[in-house]
Amino acid sequence: MVTPMIPQEISHHTHDTEKAHHYSLPTSLQVVFKHHWSLLGFWAWQVALTLAVTSPFLFALHNVYGNHPSGDQLLWKPGGVALQDLLDQYKIVIDTFLPTVTLWIGFAWFVGLIPLAMLIQALGDRTQHLSFVSFLKEALRSFRPLATLALIFISTELLVAGGGAFFLLKAADTWTIALGERNADLISFVGIVFFLIGSSILGVYHDISRVEVVYNRMTMGQAMSYAFRLPCSKVIALYGTWAWRICLNGILLMGGGFLAQVLSSEGKITIIALGVLHQLFLFTQIILKASWLARLIQTSSSRSVVFQTI
Template sequence: MTTDALEGDAAPDPGAPEATPPEPSVPSSARGARVYRSAVAIALVWAYGFGGALLAALPVLGAPHALYGGNVHGDAPLVEPGGLALADLVTGRGAATLAAALPASATLLVLTALLGHVPLGALIAHLEQQARGARAGAARLGTAYLRALATFFPMVGLTTLSLAAQGAAAAAGLLGSEALGGVLTGKLDDQAITLVSLVPWLPAALVLFTLRVVTDLAYVQLFVARGTLLRAIGGAVRAVRARPVATLGRALFAYGGGALAVALATAAVGLLGVPRAPWSMLVAHQAALLVKVVLRAAWLASAVREARGLRDGAPRELA
């Protein structure tokens, strides 16, 4: 008896079929898109929003500097109770300066909004890289930005279509509210008319939110399916129709949580007092905006995972 037989290792049978080698397993850490692995991409989205807002506000900042540049308290009077200094800035002595600066600020605001598709697209591309099992790193982030640049015009086109559809939905809600208020005039008191006139806004608000969700899902489709703009929209609509409650619920958590963060930041600024309000307002609101970016990134990550699962025929990963 051989040593192999004593150890329990049977000799291979020459007539037996050759065993198929096991498929290499994908590490669990490489499965799916995880938000924490895209921390740098998220930080760049937030930093771009912060820098873009400052850039767009620069032309307008000349008015308060001209009026309060020599004030020993700086621009603190603008946030004093009563709003007298703020009203003087907007409608009084600073009105002409503000009016002259508004076109430049509006132009910068539009440009920063357009270019904002690049860091957003890079974030989605980075999340999609993770869903394919790619390792995170500076090189991968650079590749994500290159993909975002290549997908810039489809994303802008998608945003334009979305804004047009949202404008139509808002106009329908407004017209319905005014029509209902006109019918009820003389039949109900003013307060009741105001409340009832809000009813047409409920379906309009649902349509607006759904359009926002479809837009985000279409952004994801542009990077996952890599198809045309119309195919991306079609894939997004199918995703919502397949799981409407789950999809809209995840998006509602992300956007609702961001809105709650902004509301809490605004309330916190009011509790801190007027002397520290300018700087506390900046810090609190930027912290809230960072929370909004993180929550939206989490929502986009779940959308990427589901889109990859549908594409590869794997079960959807919604966690």
């Protein structure tokens, strides 16, 4: 049975309601930069996670090439011979520790749901009258439903994308014989795009549910019920705002990769420059992610009624 429930705190955001349908990029960025300390905290978590994951590999890298006159520059030589040499020397170690590292990355990712919940709370102005302890408790309260949502949605997204890829690979030979190689390739390409879009739409529903769990304190079931009851037109509009951020992210990634390739032929400044470049890209990613979450929060606070599943 479905009954309407008015969230207790939506009344505090009445002034946002009229703006919700006009929530543009400048406004979302204004909200994001208003909470710059939260951005810096989330960035610090990402840096700590990166260092924790990459430190063993950096240590191995230094042991192999640290005393060489060219140092780590050997790894940037064309052909990747030095990199292959590193992998060959540490193959046994890598094979031994790869499962452990994989589990560690997965564990760290799930723990990262707590900083994510804190970021959503901050972007929604839910922390103005909270102490840090209360702020953290609110994030911890959201952890279990967020983790369950992640397991459900990510598994489904992988199933859709992986199932689509498997189907296309199986059907490719049949299409080639019946339609010719060129037409078969075109159909396969359209199929890949179709399944990727389907998977990414599920990702949008995932983010909507996340925001409802944290921002409106819904249970997992309530959040999913609300997300899948949204009108298609609203979901498509949200998907558009998500898609341009992903496209911009991709453009920045390709530009950063090209710049890294140029820098790799330079001197010792390369490592420092690449480190700065990586952190700039990481922080830009966080800004785009935060602006997307802010967009969802504003959309959420614009409604007068949400649904509670009993």
